[in-house]
Amino acid sequence: MSVQDGVRLAxxxxxxxxxxxxxxxxxxxxxxxxxxxxxxxxxxxRKTGRLSESAKINKFxxxxxxxxxxxxxxxxxxxxxxxxKPSQEIKIDEELMMKVASFITENTRQDMYSPYERTVFTxxxxxxxxxxxxxHQMMYWLDKAASESWNKS
Numbered sequence: 001m002s003v004q005d006g007v008r009l010a011x012x013x014x015x016x017x018x019x020x021x022x023x024x025x026x027x028x029x030x031x032x033x034x035x036x037x038x039x040x041x042x043x044x045x046r047k048t049g050r051l052s053e054s055a056k057i058n059k060f061x062x063x064x065x066x067x068x069x070x071x072x073x074x075x076x077x078x079x080x081x082x083x084x085k086p087s088q089e090i091k092i093d094e095e096l097m098m099k100v101a102s103f104i105t106e107n108t109r110q111d112m113y114s115p116y117e118r119t120v121f122t123x124x125x126x127x128x129x130x131x132x133x134x135x136h137q138m139m140y141w142l143d144k145a146a147s148e149s150w151n152k153s
Contacts, residue, residue, distance in 0.1 A: 083097055
């Protein structure tokens with residue numbers, strides 16, 4: 001089995017089957033993976049709940065190919081799910097959440113494949129839920145949503 005066989009399965013949304021091919025190949029020789037192969041390998045990891053591993057590959061790709069938008073969006077979704085999205089199990093680290101949210105809004109566009117809007121509104125909801133919400137912070141995040149919308153026109 002080859003990397004292309006694994007990628008083909010990933011494109012068919014057969015993520016677990018694709019991982020059975022891609023993971024050992026990656027562990028044996030990651031150099032045989034091009035940027036799209038790495039993107040699909042990372043997508044398989046993400047779709048099977050292995051967000052941290054997926055994010056590591058996305059980070060590697062992002063550093064090498066910062067303009068590779070499909071990877072940037074997937075990386076942003078992984079970061080959103082790991083550090084911004086509310087969770088009952090994990091207490092929010094506000095400083096990390098804000099740092100990650102800023103990274104997401106600075107490196108993605110407001111479109112259907114990015115977590116831009118979800119990030120902005122999740123942060124706004126979090127700020128609003130605090131005992132003493134900072135209205136200055138709320139305006140800052142509202143402006144991010146509004147200014148991105150205006151930039152589209």
